[in-house]
Amino acid sequence: MDFTFTEDQLLFQESVRDFLQNEVTCERIRASWETDSGRDTALWNQLVELGLTGMTVPEEHGGLGMTELDFVLLAQECGYVALPEPLVHTVMVAVPMLNELGGELAAEWLPKIAAGDARVVVGLQQCLLVEDAHIADLLLLQQGNVLVAATADQVFLKHNESIDPSRKLFSVEVQAGAQQIAEGEQAATCVANALNRGALGCAAQALGLAQRMVDLSVQYTSERQQFGKPIGSFQAVKHHMANVAVQLEYARAPTHRAAYAIANGQELAAYAVSHAKIVACEAANLAAKNSHQVHGAMGYTWEMDLHIFMKKAWALANTWGDTGFHKSRIGDRIFAPRAALGAGATFA
Secondary structure, eight states: OOOSOOHHHHHHHHHHHHHHHHHSOHHHHHHHHTSSSSOOHHHHHHHHHTTGGGTTSOGGGTSOOOOHHHHHHHHHHHHHTTOOSSHHHIIIIIHHHHHHHOHHHHHHHHHHHHHTSOOEEEEOGGGOSEETGGGOSEEEEEETTEEEEEEGGGEEEEEEOOSSTTOOEEEEEEOTTOEEEEEHHHHHHHHHHHHHHHHHHHHHHHHHHHHHHHHHHHHHHHHOEETTEEGGGSHHHHHHHHHHHHHHHHHHHHHHHHHHHHHTTOTTHHHHHHHHHHHHHHHHHHHHHHHHHHHGGGGGSTTSTHHHHHHHHHHHHTSSSOHHHHHHHHHHHHTSTTOOOSGGGTTO
């Protein structure tokens, strides 16, 4: 069996990586913090021009018709640059939910998303707060056992501060006029799938964030000298980064596996996603801790770029299900009666 990504997928990742690293600089992120919306319209339009917002939009609605497996590598690159724009949310959560709901709602909004004419966000009770609700043209919201669709003029928003200045979080109160779009089993299925895709997006971004923090630390410790030598040459510093590199490497496969499971509708998708989010976010949190340590006191300063990536890693670890939630889901599976575990069940 071939578990590698295709040449096209890797080339697409490389081209998107080059674009993001050239355009999404730390200076540009800091500048966005000073704006009212915290978002960069010019950058979003560039993402639209590349076709990224329409990656999972079906071809009949003007998109590329790709899957979560095609996008997971790009989500890692979004994490590597700490992209503030809601691209991962759009591609991995909002568009798939509209696809599942179908009907007139999908026919109206999917072409707009692909063309960059509208932004759609999803709010689940599991997440408590809705990210980027202030710039959304349409909000798909869980209200108990039903899902409702509300336009910007049908909601009241209250801003909540985040540890990550790039994240714009809001509590949302639905006003009169919102449309009920699903209930009962259909709503529950849509919510469960959205939660899995949101958690997968967090895991993929966490991989990129961890790698970026390692790269920043390697660069810093190569330049800073102590006792006439770069501090990166000291064994204790090397071990800090090596420990992160090992944990990061072992987190990649579960994340890619989870993307495959979701893209192919496998029964174990929820379990695979929980596994991925736990290990990827643990790798990112360890990267934040060890990177902070090797930077020394400089790592605490606002001027250092390190905190941009640390704070996003901390935030992602606690959204779309925290560690306790995902460990509970894994526990339910492995402790279930007659659970299929072990090497013999890997490809069952």
